Amino acid sequence: MTYIINNPFTGTSKMASGNVKYHLMINYRSYTVEELATDDMFRRWVMDSTPEISFFWQRWTAENPDRRPIVNQAKELVLAVHEIYKDDLNGEVLSREIEEIVRLAELKKQQSEGKILRLPMIWRAAAVLLLVSGLGIFYYLGQSSKTTALVPHLVAEKNDSMLVRSNSTQQEMTVLLSDNSVATLVKGSTITFPKQFNRSERRVYLTGEAFFDVTKNPEQPFLVYTNETVTKVLGTSFRVKAFDQENTVMVVVKTGRVSVYPKKEYETIATSTVKKISGVVLNPNQQVVFIRNENRLKRGNVANPQMLSESIVQKELIFDDKPVTQVLQTLEKVYGIEISYDTEILADCVISAQFNDETLKQRMNAICQAIGASYEVVNGQIVIISKGCSQAL
Known part of the structure; x- marks a missing residue:
């Protein structure tokens, strides 16, 4: 295996893997979301990557951090269109559907402002991410029959983009999340999470027990949903224990601050005029127990220090x-x-x-x-x- 980066700042590169050679003289810095999404090398990275391609794009995004939002939005767009067409996808179909998605997003924006204008590229990129992440499906309503037919597929894409990891072994399972956070599952536990988190929050669903080491991001809260609780952090390490057969849900904090809420109250806050909900804030070495049959939270100090470790097995x-x-x-x-x-x-x-x-x-x-x-x-x-x-x- 050989790999050479001649100029990672401009995207100019030459790389070879086995008998297949790629010669690229491309300035990816100037690429828009749509151009990236239709680029063959970029799509291969998203859908069927090789170590060489992964290395190139990870290095390129690391050395061009200002373009990372554009890269993430293009990835979302590729995944959405690919899910609709599966094996029937070709370059012509891909380009047409990407153009249609952006056009409809622009049209909706123009209609809402009551005037026709050329939207800035930064808004177009945001609209694309909004659409393909399932948050802006309503943009398609009232459009042509072809466009309307895409709605159920995009909704399905939102569901299909969720990954499920279940630990049926006797050992702990390490799960790597797209934001560099790590979840360590104990036996009999299941975590559900998206391939890529959206821009507003990082939400996962847990049944069982897991230790979370969360990458800090104040602009994108990390939420752990169980049947009865929601745990909200910005970046910290903590453990959640929420087995269905037990009468309690437990959250223990190793580092940082963690907020824990009853799930029903947390989910109704968006539609309620009441802005304060009865959650508790935990500091390091503190825990909270949600008592299911009493529907209440009880805070205290961590009773079992072993719960504060990422792994119950010493990995010296x-x-x-x-x-x-x-x-x-x-x-x-x-x-x-x-x-x-x-x-x-x-x-x-x-x-x-x-x-x-x-x-x-x-x-x-x-x-x-x-x-x-x-x-x-x-x-x-x-x-x-x-x-x-x-x-x-």
Whole structure:
């Protein structure tokens, strides 16, 4: 496997994988949402990626952070149109449907303002994301029969884009979320979450017990829904225990602040004139128990310190001048996850580390900091972005 980035800032690149070669001389920085969504290499990254393609796009977005919203919106658009047409999708159909979605979004905006105008590209990009995420389906109502026929498909896409992970094993299961957050499921637990979170919130649904290590984002609250409670955080680590057969739901906080609400009250706040609901705010080493048959929350200090750990199994690891590729392979086995990286680029990277009770995110951050790299979660796997270590030696 070989991979060369000649100019990642402009998107100019050359890469080869086996007998297939791609020669790209493209300035992706100038691409709109629609242009990205119809680009062959971009669509392959979203729908059927290879390690080389994933490496290119993750590196490109890391070095062009101002274009990341455009990239995320284009991904949403590709997924939506692909779900409608499945195997019948071709370049012509893709371009036509993307153009139609944007046109309808613009038309609705123009009608609401009572005038015809050319909308700024930034609004168009936001409208595309709004449409394909299922939040703006009403834009299609009253349009042509062809457009109306798309509505149920887009609604279905919203449901199909939800992923379900159930742990039926005796071991804990590590689940990687698209925002770099991590959920650790115990036996008999299930988590439901979207492939990509929308811009307003990060919502997951839990049955059973899981420890969450959430990436901080004040603009995008993280919500854990159980049958009776909603736990809301901006970025922290905590555990939720909510088995259907038990009479209680428990939330314990390791770091940061967590708000917990009765689910019925939280869901009715949007349509209610009452803006205050009876939730509780938890600080580190605090817990709250929701008593189901009494429909009330009871706050206190954490009674079982073991609940504050990401894993109930001690995962102590010691590495002494080990190749980082070997370290990453060990983490893959320990956590049951996939870590993607370029072996040649990391060939000269060697680290020493001792891990005790750190979370997976803390371990990944430490490793990446040691070798001057970074990482992101893409399609349920960790992708390492690195320039290598040879220059530092």
